[in-house]
Amino acid sequence: MEFPGSTATGISLLSAVRMPINLRLYYEIAIRAFRRASVYRAAYVAGILTNAFFAALRCFVYLAVYHAGTSVAGFSPNDAITYTWLTQALISIGAGWLAWDLMQTIRSGDVITDLSRPWSFYGYWLSRSLGERCFNLLLRGSVTYLIGFLFFAARLPHLTEALAFVVAIGLALLVSFAYGFIVNLTAFWLIDNTGVMLIANIVLTFFSGFLLPLAFFPPWLRQVALLLPFQAITSLPAEIWLGHLTGAAVWRAFAVQAGWALVLMLLAIRMLHFAMRKVVIQGG
């Protein structure tokens, strides 16, 4: 088998990215990541309780600030409550929190094993992430939201909105994964990249609209947020869920998400290429 990626120096994008795609393998990886996420029951319950606690806390703030019947920046009180429970339910799929597991393998050196496999390294981590996040979405996020639905009357979308939301979440997962991958990869260059990861997390939490809907931002800051990829992770799916985006606006949202997913993925793979060059030339 010939690999177009293996040039004389053998490091151009590395065959890692140009392997014939073995979908079954990535499915098997995702399945294991899903199972792995289900191993720790105490963490599972604690996660839901923590999310629900913070969602409730944030809701009480909104309820105190809102006057009955008013609407702020297009958000009714119920919109604000729905938005809060939704984002809190989505937290474990990357809405306001980056996974650190790749970074840990880089620091421990275990990444060497993963780099010397006949697979796409990016595909491997993407499958792992998708498997784990599917678990979190289906068994963690949904339960969290159910609590919001039962006790705070958080909104349930119509069927078409729900379907559009599923597509938006899929794209959001790709964007948030690529972003997290890039941030984790800095561990190849920095001996301790926890600082970078913390800042990256804050930027994500803020500009994705997790902390506060982008609609509440001052206009100039909102413009900044709309130029960044993070809205694709939380704000756009949430606005679809709320029914604020309809018709062509939904398609525009998909396009923005897909565009960022593609750009960040290419950036991440490019960066992986440089990381590999560093590893193979300098020995990590």
Next chain:
Amino acid sequence: MTLIEVEHLRKTFLLAVRQTGRFASLRGLLSRQTRPVHAVSDVSFTVAAGELVGYIGPNGAGKSTTMKMLTGILHPTSGRIKIAGRVPYQERVEHVRRIGVVFGQRSQLWWDLPTIESFALLRHIYRIPLARWQANLQSFSTLLDLEPFLNTPVRQLSLGQRMRADLAAALLHDPAILFLDEPTIGLDVVARERIREFLEHINRENGVTIMLTTHDLADIERLCPRVVLIDHGGVVYDGPLATLRTRFGRWRTLIVDLNQSVDHVEVPDAELLRVEGTRVALRFDRDRTTAAALIAAVAARYPIRDLTVEEPEIESIIRDLYEQPGSLA
């Protein structure tokens, strides 16, 4: 058939030099001074199919760096590697399909999942036909006694169990070559022996070529007909273990039990190592005198009741080398 060919292999790293003085870390960010470190300076050897070779040397001799180049992770600075007709770092993916790698201090198993899950995933990673995978798993389960913990999460395994599982994991796809970096590190005597037996078995019965680094010379004595000894980034010895002993082990120890205790013993051509009551240990150079001559010399001065001549342990030869790197070169 030659499986591994390594010629004048060299790997030089550029190490960042830490700056000192005022604003050192800030200046370090702006301008980077580096100095070259020759991890491997000139290593050549060949390994034939079916061999079991010990690759040994003191810490920092360049063992792991060589291993990383052989497994395709590192690019050599210069020199040539060819393994089964492939250049590992150029055809990395095809290369790794045909080798197995175990780093004793790392695990390739999924920590939180039952051991069998990692084995099952490996089937998909290497596209191992189901029947082949089942047969291999069955065979390794028997040889390594994996059965009792196949359904136990890896994090609950003992170190010995984990190591056995990692060995099986590295071999499920029938690699032609197995690279092992410290496979017995941290294990107890029983666990070590079990791993040695297994390696011997797959080398003999399955024809797997094995190259292993270790700090436990018992591994080498037990397993490796051939050792490649490296020091300061170069090969200082390549051949049978027995020859290493005769070539470098010139020193013998004569231990005599005398009829009465003495304070001091003076014999030509020998160095007094210790006196413990009636027992005296003398060290002599095989090239300068013979055991017979020395015994005669001792007997002429002191009445001898019993005596033994000790061959140098491989361990002590290697230890000399490790304590004084470069002493054999």
